[in-house]
Amino acid sequence: MNIDAPEDRPDSVADADLTAIEAVIEDYFEGMYLSDTKRLERAFHANARIAGHDEGTLIDNPIDKFIAFVGRVTPPSDEGEPFEMEIISVDIQGAAAAVKVKDLYKGLRFTDYLSLLKIDGTWKIVSKTFSHLPRT
Numbered sequence: 668m669n670i671d672a673p674e675d676r677p678d679s680v681a682d683a684d685l686t687a688i689e690a691v692i693e694d695y696f697e698g699m700y701l702s703d704t705k706r707l708e709r710a711f712h713a714n715a716r717i718a719g720h721d722e723g724t725l726i727d728n729p730i731d732k733f734i735a736f737v738g739r740v741t742p743p744s745d746e747g748e749p750f751e752m753e754i755i756s757v758d759i760q761g762a763a764a765a766v767k768v769k770d771l772y773k774g775l776r777f778t779d780y781l782s783l784l785k786i787d788g789t790w791k792i793v794s795k796t797f798s799h800l801p802r803t
Contacts, residue, residue: 684759687790688783692766695781695792696752699772702742707734712784712791719797722775730795743773764790775799 691710698706715730744750751771755778758765762785770777782794 681759684764684785684790685757688757688759688764688766689754691783691790691792692754692768692781696750696768696770699737699770700742700744700748700750700752702737702740704734704738707737710792711795712786712793715791715793715795717795717797719795719799721799722802733795740773743771748772748774762786775802 694706694710697703698710711730711734713730716728717730717733718725718727720726748771751769753769755767755769756765764783764785766781766783768779768781770779777797777799780796781792782796783790784793
């Protein structure tokens, strides 16, 4: 994992922020893998958006629509899909962060770009932009 944090930040602040961001991403991963809407609601800001192309169709929705979808489908864990979700990079600047992740979800290999903000001391995903490889 590549981590980029300003050199002028105290290590304790950078470490605490990174740990908190990793916990948010863990909620995101587990929420998708287990179809756990509570974990997804914890990871995302209520006004977050999701955008990308899903098998050629442009998706641009409020996050509650995405969370409802995840809650309706059979969890990948129940289908025997392997847990293949990982953080590729984290870039933190003050109260903003960008996290790149790769994940396998419902047979598609995604790259997600997650924008996070620290709001009232808590990191939340405020935007998800995604792309995926063609289905094989």
